[in-house]
Every structure is written in structure tokens, then in C-alpha cells.
Amino acid sequence: LLLENQLRGALERGELRLHYQPKVCARGHAVVAAEALLRWQHPELGLLSPGRFVPVAEESGLIVPMGEWVIRETCRQLRAWQDEGRVLVPVAVNLSAQQFVHQDIVSLVREALDDNDLPAHLLELELTETMLMRDADRTVHILAQLRAMGVSLAIDDFGSGYSSLAYLKRFQVQTLKIDRSFVHDIREGGEDGEIAAAVIALAHNLGQQVVAEGVETEYQRDFLTRQGCDLLQGFLFGRPQAAEDFASSLGSAQ
Numbered sequence: 001l002l003l004e005n006q007l008r009g010a011l012e013r014g015e016l017r018l019h020y021q022p023k024v025c026a027r028g029h030a031v032v033a034a035e036a037l038l039r040w041q042h043p044e045l046g047l048l049s050p051g052r053f054v055p056v057a058e059e060s061g062l063i064v065p066m067g068e069w070v071i072r073e074t075c076r077q078l079r080a081w082q083d084e085g086r087v088l089v090p091v092a093v094n095l096s097a098q099q100f101v102h103q104d105i106v107s108l109v110r111e112a113l114d115d116n117d118l119p120a121h122l123l124e125l126e127l128t129e130t131m132l133m134r135d136a137d138r139t140v141h142i143l144a145q146l147r148a149m150g151v152s153l154a155i156d157d158f159g160s161g162y163s164s165l166a167y168l169k170r171f172q173v174q175t176l177k178i179d180r181s182f183v184h185d186i187r188e189g190g191e192d193g194e195i196a197a198a199v200i201a202l203a204h205n206l207g208q209q210v211v212a213e214g215v216e217t218e219y220q221r222d223f224l225t226r227q228g229c230d231l232l233q234g235f236l237f238g239r240p241q242a243a244e245d246f247a248s249s250l251g252s253a254q
């Protein structure tokens, strides 16, 4: 409860931060996208990861205004980088199920893009399977509107939640992110890359792009690249970094 009360104030006091983790092209390893990850600069406890406060935010409903801040801040940051002469890459944000239920996410995304004069393809939304399954008819409708706007959609942590493969066709997202646990299974001497390989084949058969998350070793990188995985994300290529530090991964326009 203490944390919940502090979290309520954290938004107003400007204690939330976004860190940016690169996603690289499997062939060539150029930084071609990023994921924005929420942090809380707590006055006494220091920099907190979402695992420490997102569950509290979900329970209290604070995740709705926080999620709104994440979308607006990502767009503000993209605009700032562009004004500094950086070459922009699409940035993904993580959505909570509650943002679909208690918020007009379509209007919010449109407004955040328009306010910063950004094309929609620079924003990607990462959704979880559980989120999609919750109210499938309504979700299909919302996703269609976002897609029509030009926003790109990904299913995060794919394979770790409850989902039906039939829905994969129905939701028509552009990207699947292989859950970190399946990437972790890829080790030298093991035979445990089958699930990652199967997800890559499935996605490609559906015309989707695949991102592997949690890539930590060269062995995993090489295995995933051989299997045709499109993008790689993980500590091997870069940790989530503050905006100022991530900016140096972006090219310069002139």
C-alpha cells in the first residue's frame, strides 16, 4: 500500500523513466528498432524495474495513466531525437490489458503521434497473448483500427501464455516475439532450439516477422540467424539504456 501511494505521486513528480533496448537485424546487426521499457527513479530505493511496481500498478489501476505516459513520452522522445538530427527507428511500447479496457487506446495513439508530427510506423505496440484472448471480438476491432492507422503490432512473450493458434490468423499482427524462455533453452550441446525454430517457421508461414528476445550468447545468435529469425534483442547486443545513451546507437541524418 505504501508503494501504491508513492507510485501515485511518482507520475506527477516526474519519477518515471523510459529506457531503450536495441533490436538488431539478424543479418548485419544494425540497430533497426528499439523497445521502450519503464523504470521508476524512486527517491530512496533508486532505479526500480517494472517487476517491482507494474504488478502494483495493475492492481490499483495506475497502469492506465502510466501506460498513457509511456506512449506520449515515447513519441516525445522520437520527436526530440529527430530534432537533434538522428535517424529514427521504430520504438515498441508494452501495453497492459487494462489499457484496452479502460482507455480509448486508438485516440490516445493517434493524438500522441499527431502532437509530435510522427508517422505511425515509428510506433509499435507489444501485446500479450493473454491480453488478446480476454475479449477477442473487441480486441480484433481495436487492432484493426490501429493497423489501419499504420501502427505496427507485435505479440510479446509468444508461446508463454494461453493462446489459440486460430487467433493468430484472426489478430493479424505483423510480428511475433519469441519468449525469452525458449531462447534461453538454446545451448551448445543441447537439442532445445526446436520451439524457437518452430515459432520462426510458424510466423513466416503466416507472413509475420519474428523477433527473438533475451539473446545473450553468440551460440543463440547464430542458431536463430540460421533458422531465419529476422530481429534479435538481448544483452548480447545491448541492455536497456537511458535515452541519452541509446541516442548514440542511432545514425545521424547529415
Ligand code: G
Residues within 6 Å of the ligand: 036, 037, 038, 049, 050, 051, 054, 063, 067, 070, 093, 094, 095, 096, 240
Ligand atoms: O525491463 P524489465 O526486464 O524489468 O521488464 C520486465 C517486464 O515489464 C517486461 O515483461 C515488460 O513487458 C514489462 N514492462 C516494461 N515496460 C512496461 C510498460 O511500459 N508497460 C507495461 N505494461 N509493462 C512494461
Ligand code: G
Residues within 6 Å of the ligand: 021, 037, 094, 156, 157, 180, 213, 214, 215, 216, 233, 234, 235, 236, 240
Ligand atoms: O516486455 P518484455 O517481457 O519482453 O521485457 C523485456 C525485459 O527483458 C526487459 O526488462 C529487459 O531488461 C529484459 N531483457 C532484455 N534482454 C535480456 C536478456 O538478454 N536476458 C535477460 N535475462 N533479460 C533481458
Ligand code: MN
Residues within 6 Å of the ligand: 035, 094, 126, 156
Ligand atoms: Mn516487450
Ligand code: NA
Residues within 6 Å of the ligand: 156, 157, 177, 179, 180, 213
Ligand atoms: Na517479452
